[in-house]
Amino acid sequence: DAGVTQSPTHLIKTRGQHVTLRCSPISGHKSVSWYQQVLGQGPQFIFQYYEKEERGRGNFPDRFSARQFPNYSSELNVNALLLGDSALYLCASSLVGVGANVLTFGAGSRLTVL
Amino acid sequence: LAKTTQPISMDSYEGQEVNITCSHNNIATNDYITWYQQFPSQGPRFIIQGYKTKVTNEVASLFIPADRKSSTLSLPRVSLSDTAVYYCLVGDFYNQGGKLIFGQGTELSVKP
Numbered sequence: 001d002a003g004v005t006q007s008p009t010h011l012i013k014t015r016g017q018h019v020t021l022r023c024s025p026i027s028g029h030k031s032v033s034w035y036q037q038v039l040g041q042g043p044q045f046i047f048q049y050y051e052k053e054e055r056g057r058g059n060f061p062d063r064f065s066a067r068q069f070p071n072y073s074s075e076l077n078v079n080a081l082l083l084g085d086s087a088l089y090l091c092a093s094s095l096v097g098v099g100a101n102v103l104t105f106g107a108g109s110r111l112t113v114l
Numbered sequence: 115l116a117k118t119t120q121p122i123s124m125d126s127y128e129g130q131e132v133n134i135t136c137s138h139n140n141i142a143t144n145d146y147i148t149w150y151q152q153f154p155s156q157g158p159r160f161i162i163q164g165y166k167t168k169v170t171n172e173v174a175s176l177f178i179p180a181d182r183k184s185s186t187l188s189l190p191r192v193s194l195s196d197t198a199v200y201y202c203l204v205g206d207f208y209n210q211g212g213k214l215i216f217g218q219g220t221e222l223s224v225k226p
Contacts, residue, residue: 004157033212042201042216043158056213090157094212101146101207103214105157 002026004106006091012112013081021076021109025093031055032074033103034066035090043090049074050096078111086113118202123221132189134220136202139183144206147178147185152199152219161200162187163207189222197224 005024013019025032031050035043048056049068063079072093078085088110092103119137126132138147146165150158162169164176164185175188189196199219207214 031212033214035214035216042219043214045213045215048212050211055211058213088155092157092212096211100209100211101148101163102160103158103212105159107156110155 004091004093004104006089006106006109008109009107010110010112012114014114015081015083017081017113019078019081019111021078021089021091021111023074023076023091023093023106025072025074025091026104028095029093029104030072030096031094031100032068032072033092033094034074034076035092035105036060037088037090037108039087046076081113083113086111118204118217120200120202120217120220122218123223125223125225126192127225128193129191132192132196132222132224134187134189134200134202134222135184136187137184138202138204141182141204142206144209145204146207147176147182148203148205148207149174149176149187150201150203150216152201158201158216192222192224194224194226196222198222 007022033048034046037043045058047066052068066076068074088108090108092105094103148163149161152158162176169176177186201219
């Protein structure tokens with residue numbers, strides 16, 4: 001079975017641009033969460049979605065937004081990019097209810113903002 | 115969500131047993147303890163989870179004392195491929211959903 005897949009794996013943007021990152025969860029997983037990991041630090045929670053609704057939001061500005069599609073895949077959008085947005089963006093999926101206690105992460109999308 | 119404290123780094127040699135201790139003095143009654151492993155440029159990977167006493171799987175053991183204010187991840191006979199960052203997390207994972215609070219983790223370096 002395929003794990004959590006993310007695209008693109010690497011991308012370079014300039015300040016002020018917009019970026020869209022995509023995530024496909026493990027088959028059967030209905031919950032998707034997004035994390036930002038800056039070099040040398042642990043991942044920071046950005047959003048959780050399931051049943052196409054936002055279920056949790058971390059301490060990130062409104063430039064960050066996300067959505068979940070009927071097939072449970074998800075997109076993370078970041079507007080007006082700043083240099084500080086350079087990071088590894090991780091997507092994680094899980095079951096809802098029983099099994100919700102374990103997250104499976106993708107390999108991430110490495111964003112560099114110049 | 116309970117805050118955790120763990121060593122920033124540890125060194126070991128191949129074949130040794132490695133024990134990484136995590137402190138979580140403010141753990142709540144409904145909180146579980148979970149450990150994730152992360153290799154460079156990869157997402158974290160679930161290792162083990164427990165509530166009390168001892169849990170063992172094919173990869174590691176987790177020891178939790180009666181007061182649950184700390185926990186110890188034990189990796190038996192480490193190899194070079196165990197070089198990674200290990201994160202200790204505490205929370206009500208069944209109800210808090212996809213929101214995990216990661217600290218800085220422990221960077222384990224295994225040498226030949």
